[in-house]
Amino acid sequence: MRPLALVTGASSGIGFEIAAQLSARGYDIVGVGASGRIGTLQSELEKAADAATPVGTVVPVRADLSTAEGVEHVWEQVESLGRHLDVAVLNAGKSLGGSFVDTDLEDELHMLDLNVTGQVRLAKHVVQTMARQRSGRILITASLSALTPTPYESIYGPTRAFTYAFAQGLREEMREYGVTVTALLPGATATGFHHTAGMDNTVFGSNEWKNDPAQVAQQGVEALFAGKDHVIGGNRATRRAALLNRVLPERVKARRFAKDSRPTPSHGAH
Numbered sequence: 001m002r003p004l005a006l007v008t009g010a011s012s013g014i015g016f017e018i019a020a021q022l023s024a025r026g027y028d029i030v031g032v033g034a035s036g037r038i039g040t041l042q043s044e045l046e047k048a049a050d051a052a053t054p055v056g057t058v059v060p061v062r063a064d065l066s067t068a069e070g071v072e073h074v075w076e077q078v079e080s081l082g083r084h085l086d087v088a089v090l091n092a093g094k095s096l097g098g099s100f101v102d103t104d105l106e107d108e109l110h111m112l113d114l115n116v117t118g119q120v121r122l123a124k125h126v127v128q129t130m131a132r133q134r135s136g137r138i139l140i141t142a143s144l145s146a147l148t149p150t151p152y153e154s155i156y157g158p159t160r161a162f163t164y165a166f167a168q169g170l171r172e173e174m175r176e177y178g179v180t181v182t183a184l185l186p187g188a189t190a191t192g193f194h195h196t197a198g199m200d201n202t203v204f205g206s207n208e209w210k211n212d213p214a215q216v217a218q219q220g221v222e223a224l225f226a227g228k229d230h231v232i233g234g235n236r237a238t239r240r241a242a243l244l245n246r247v248l249p250e251r252v253k254a255r256r257f258a259k260d261s262r263p264t265p266s267h268g269a270h
């Protein structure tokens with residue numbers, strides 16, 4: 001039987017590319033997305049596959065991972081397969097751009113529910129299952145934003161800092177069970193992410209200069225199978241930015257970040 005991978009945020013962007021690469025490595029996929037487009041996952045994976053590696057079983061699950069019910073629904077689908085869970089990719093997430101003075105508190109709390117609470121809820125199921133199995137590999141998508149203050153995305157960055165620290169702590173706990181935990185820290189990547197965050201009117205809003213999601217996914221998947229603690233996702237400039245984020249003072253990093261995240265009339269249509 002083929003191995004099984006759970007991938008959240010599999011309908012687009014980095015998560016879709018991760019699902020495609022796991023599929024190419026012979027994995028069956030349980031793919032989770034919030035909207036109806038997860039329904040086309042099987043056909044999209046088939047389009048992305050090469051003829052030599054046919055796509056296996058694909059189980060699309062539509063669920064809102066910001067709610068307890070959504071997470072339980074996903075987990076029921078995984079359990080109903082009655083199979084060993086070999087890989088779990090906790091990747092779904094979103095941001096919200098703008099000055100904290102102006103942004104909507106409910107939107108921010110929803111983001112916390114998805115990026116933090118929902119991730120912890122799902123991780124509990126995954127970790128307990130893999131501990132029982134005494135095997136498994138977990139990939140958690142954090143961000144380069146975990147390493148810097150993120151003005152004009154002032155709640156998003158801290159959610160990814162949580163994710164990164166959470167992954168590193170879990171990694172140590174899971175060693176005795178033979179389970180690896182790897183954090184993927186992408187730099188800015190050309191997906192629908194910044195548009196969804198309402199950031200078209202920022203430097204981040206343009207996809208022209210950003211990383212290729214397929215490259216970021218490949219770096220994540222390779223690090224997952226190498227059992228690394230973390231990997232930076234992106235090109236040379238992104239890896240350089242990661243190094244700078246390790247040494248520059250917080251106030252300097254905050255200024256640098258704001259240049260790309262601050263809404264300006266000269267960017268986008270707004």
Ligand SMILES: NC(=O)c1ccc[n+]([C@@H]2O[C@H](COP(=O)([O-])OP(=O)(O)OC[C@H]3O[C@@H](n4cnc5c(N)ncnc54)[C@H](OP(=O)(O)O)[C@@H]3O)[C@@H](O)[C@H]2O)c1
Nearest residue numbers: 009011012013014033034035064065093143188189191193
């Ligand atoms: N793009 C970047 O610049 C960047 C940089 C660093 C880190 N990241 C991280 O990478 C991860 C993936 O982002 P991406 O760039 O690939 O963005 P994306 O293309 O917007 O994909 C987001 C995915 O998450 C799903 N999702 C959104 N809200 C959800 C909810 N409430 N419940 C379940 N699923 C939900 C979406 O489903 P639908 O398609 O159905 O809405 C979609 O599959 C995120 O965790 C993000 O923080 C992104």
